[in-house]
Amino acid sequence: MRKTALPAVVLALGALLGACDGETVSFADARALADGTTSAIDGKAAKFATDVTAGAMRSKSQGQARVARAGTALTMTTDFLGEPLELRLIDKVVFAKVPESAREDVPGGKPWVKVSADGADPFSQVAGGSIDQLAKQNDPGRALDQIRRAGTLVESGHAELDGVSAEHYRLDLDVAALGGDLPAGLSAEAVGELGGKLGKLPMELWLDGAHQPLRVVLDLAPVLAASGVPDSAQARITTRYTDWGTQAEIQAPPPDQIGEIPAG
Template sequence: MRRTALPAVVLVLGALLGACDGETVSFADARALADGVTSAIDGKAAKFATDVTAGAMRSKSQGQARVARAGTALAMTTDFLGEPLELRLVDKVVFAKVPESAREDVPSGKPWVKVSKNGTVGADPFSQVLGGSIDQLAKQNDPGRALDQVRRAGTLTESGHAELDGGSTEHYRLDVDMAALGGDLPAGLSAEALGELNGKLGKIPMEIWLDEAHRPVRITLDLAPVLAASGVPDAAMARIVTRYTEWDTRADIQAPPPEEIGEIPAG
């Protein structure tokens, strides 16, 4: 009896230990998380869809991104100014396809303009809002940038496993210290805007879900602290949710041809 029972006990204990090991996560701190995921997605491409909520405002974007340590390239379409806006991020430069309603403000009617992160000074509504807003809008979909912010300013607060869209994932919760990011701020925030909050904004919660290959399938940034620091009622919800799919996607993303790029004159 003992000879047959002992192997059975060993098997049961082994199964229990295996189950416990299976619940452990791959990364113990924010830096290890950022480094591990960056390595997992370097040189790979995925499709993405982003939902931005800020009180009553809703915005949706979709596209594809090719991630590389030297800089992510992405092509996307977003609902902006009441009509679809096409953006490309190539070699750290953002290009915007000018809506038909504003095309007459571009010399020779060229369809694309290069976006400056410092803002574009023009008299028309399109050029007034180009600048940092669209630059941030494009770059907030870059998982490499989000991971760099985690690496520099993130603190891991909780980790575990979770079912997401029918699949098993590793789930990480973090706090991102705004002061530690300097001028490279998420959610379209500028250093000037952060300064106007007079230090009221400390940390922003972030969540990251990873697949079995340590690739992000969802990244969520909670912007409620921004609204609260700005005096918006607590009931207002604000967050950015980006979903990544098909990490085996092939993405050939190029800058627009030079002959199609115009400049909006300063007003």
């Protein structure tokens, strides 16, 4: 009995280990990953929380996003500029709720303004690019589009994330292939000034069993390294998504609440 029992146990363990080693993920390349995940979340809403770290600096945001192929709508609050700031992204337009201390600069003291990276008004010129990126970087649809156009799948597997079984993907984003749609507030001019030193940005993506994002991490350390910051410096954007399928009423501010700051 002893002579036959040991080989049987070894075979059984080998079968179990083989099943774990051979466990496959749903997507074999970056494009399939982006397309499959986009289909899984189209028309759905989720809550999100984002941490942005750069060395000792840290910023937090939270809100809700409703994803659609035509464009994501989201509402969020962030601690940008040292005090809470409310933003809404509707039909690719970013609205910012002006802090009460600055409403005297808005005709009629209206609480909302449109913000754009290339706006001529003083508010947009000072913070328009940063605010535009703050809103859009929380859009999972945009991240998936960047993966589709510029991503290369480096590694994939299974992992437990906050007690949930997840598929884990590691990717590289080719900065040159992103064109003008650069993440994390980067501009084409800034990338150009780095003289080609910035090649790829690492990204990680975790999906639940329905192929919905649970977490997206964009590693910005290569940006710091290309800028001459010591290798030990860390910078990343981490966005966590929860409650996929939640109800989210996300609308633009009422027209009579939107002011227009005169161009400076």
